[in-house]
Amino acid sequence: MSDLADKSARALAQGYREYAFSPVEVMQAVLARCEARKDLNAFVTLIPEQAMQAAREAEALQASGADLPALHGLPYSVKDLTLTKGVRTTMGSRAMADHVPETDAVAVARAKGHGAILVGKTATPEFGHKIHTSSPLLGRTLNPHAPDVTPGGSSGGAAVAVATGQGPIALGTDGGGSVRIPSACCGTVGLKPTQGTIPNLQAADLFSSNVYVAPMARDVGDTRLLFDAIRGFDRRDPFGQAVVPLPRRAATLRGLRVAWLPRAGNPVDPEIAAITGDAMARLAREGVEVEEITLDFAALEPHFMVILETLLAGRVGTVSGAARDQYDPSLMVHVDNGMSHGALALAATGAARSRAFAEVQEVLSRFDLIASPTLSAPPLPHNQDPHGSVPIDGVPSGRVRAVWYPYTIATNLTGHPSISIPCGWDSHGLPVGFHLTSAWYQEDFLLDCAELAERVFAFDLGRDGA
Incomplete structure (x- = not known):
C-alpha cells in the first residue's frame, strides 16, 4: 500500500x-x-x-x-x-x-x-x-x-x-x-x-x-x-477586480521567444551556470528562440529588505527584555532594522518596484518568457548566516537575497507569475532549479511551457510518480 x-x-x-x-x-x-x-x-x-x-x-x-x-x-x-x-x-x-x-x-x-x-x-x-x-x-x-x-x-x-x-x-x-x-x-x-x-x-x-x-x-x-x-478573483482583494484576458496556450516549444537571464547583477556558481545553461540549450534545440538579456535584479535587494523588515516590525512590534528570548534571533535582527526604516525609504522602495515592473514589462513585450536559474548556487548549509555573505564558488559574494535568489524576489515585487521546475542534478546529488516568468494572468501559458520543458529535461526525483 x-x-x-x-x-x-x-x-x-x-x-x-x-x-x-x-x-x-x-x-x-x-x-x-x-x-x-x-x-x-x-x-x-x-x-x-x-x-x-x-x-x-x-x-x-x-x-x-x-x-x-x-x-x-x-x-x-x-x-x-x-x-x-x-x-x-x-x-x-x-x-x-x-x-x-x-x-x-x-x-x-x-x-x-x-x-x-x-x-x-x-x-x-x-x-x-x-x-x-x-x-x-x-x-x-x-x-x-x-x-x-x-x-x-x-x-x-x-x-x-x-x-x-x-x-x-x-x-x-x-x-x-x-x-x-x-x-x-x-x-x-x-x-x-x-x-x-x-x-x-x-x-x-x-x-x-x-x-x-x-x-x-x-x-x-x-x-x-x-x-x-x-484560482479565481475575490472582490475583497484589490487585485481581484480585473476581467481576466482569454488564456494563451502553448502546444509546442518551437518558435517561443525566450529572454535568457543567466545573471541578474549577481555571480553564479560555475556548475549551476553550466547545468542551467545546458537546460536552456536543450530547449533551443527544440526550436525555442533564445536571446541573452541583462537585468540587475540584485539591485532590488535593499528595497525588498525595507518591505520585509517593515512588515515584520509591524507584525511583531516592539519586543524587549526577556520576551525577546522566545523569538528567533535572526527574526529580531529584521524587526530591529524594520523599526528604523523611515518614510523616505518606503517611498524609494515603491519607486524601485515601479521601475522593475516597467523593465520586466518591456522585456515581455519582446519575448514570451524570461528564463533563468532559480538559484545562483546549490542549497546552502544549515549554518549559513541568513544575514551574512553567501559564498559563490567559495568566494563571499554578498547578502543572500541579492546573491542567491535575485531572480525570484523581482517577480514578487512586479507581480508577474513565475515557476521553478527542476532541470538536473549537480555533482553532489542536489537538484537544480530552472525559473520561468511570463506576462500577468498568463499562468495557463506558463504552465504549458513549463510542462513542455519538463518533458525535455526528463528530471527524475527518484519516486514512482505514476
Whole structure:
C-alpha cells in the first residue's frame, strides 16, 4: 500500500474514478509515510484523526457513484503561515503556538470545497522571515537529498513533504521566492501566480503586498491541478477586480521567444551556470528562440529588505527584555532594522518596484518568457548566516537575497507569475532549479511551457510518480 504515497495527484484522482483504490487506503499510505519520515521534520502539526475521518467520508462518496470534485480525496498540506479553521496555525512562532483560527484562508476553503483532505501544517521559519526552514518552535527541517544543507525557505516543509510522498500537493506562500527556492532545493515544482489570482487576504496591506499563496507539487501537472482548483478573483482583494484576458496556450516549444537571464547583477556558481545553461540549450534545440538579456535584479535587494523588515516590525512590534528570548534571533535582527526604516525609504522602495515592473514589462513585450536559474548556487548549509555573505564558488559574494535568489524576489515585487521546475542534478546529488516568468494572468501559458520543458529535461526525483 505504501506505493500509493508515491503516486501523483492526477494518478490518484484517476484511480478513484476507476475504483482501483479508495481515499482511505491512500490516506493510510500517506500518514504511514509521514510517520516514516518524521526525521525530516516537515510538519509542525499533523491531524491524522481528522484526515482519516475525511477520507472515510470521501470513500463513501466514491462508493455512491456520484461525480467526484477535482481534488476529491487527495491528501494535501498547508504551510503554517496560512489560516486553517480549527487547526492550529503557529506562524512557526512560540508566541503563537496555541493559535487556532476560526476561518480558513480563501485558498484553503477552495481546496476543501474541491474535495482535498488536509493532512497537516508544514514547517516554516518564524513568520517566514529567512531562507532556512528552522524555528524555535519546531527546530530544523532537513533536505531529503542531503541532511547537511537547507531545504530552502520559507515553504521548506511543504517542499520536503511533497518530495517525499507526504502528500502529493501542498499550499505554500511566496514572499520573495518562498515556494520556488525550496522547490529548487528539493527537486519539486513551485508556482508563484500573478498578484490577485489566488487571493491572499491575510496581508495587512492588501494594496502593496508582495506575498502570494502558491501551489507546490512533484511535477507541473499536479501543480496545475491544484492551481486550477483554487484560482479565481475575490472582490475583497484589490487585485481581484480585473476581467481576466482569454488564456494563451502553448502546444509546442518551437518558435517561443525566450529572454535568457543567466545573471541578474549577481555571480553564479560555475556548475549551476553550466547545468542551467545546458537546460536552456536543450530547449533551443527544440526550436525555442533564445536571446541573452541583462537585468540587475540584485539591485532590488535593499528595497525588498525595507518591505520585509517593515512588515515584520509591524507584525511583531516592539519586543524587549526577556520576551525577546522566545523569538528567533535572526527574526529580531529584521524587526530591529524594520523599526528604523523611515518614510523616505518606503517611498524609494515603491519607486524601485515601479521601475522593475516597467523593465520586466518591456522585456515581455519582446519575448514570451524570461528564463533563468532559480538559484545562483546549490542549497546552502544549515549554518549559513541568513544575514551574512553567501559564498559563490567559495568566494563571499554578498547578502543572500541579492546573491542567491535575485531572480525570484523581482517577480514578487512586479507581480508577474513565475515557476521553478527542476532541470538536473549537480555533482553532489542536489537538484537544480530552472525559473520561468511570463506576462500577468498568463499562468495557463506558463504552465504549458513549463510542462513542455519538463518533458525535455526528463528530471527524475527518484519516486514512482505514476
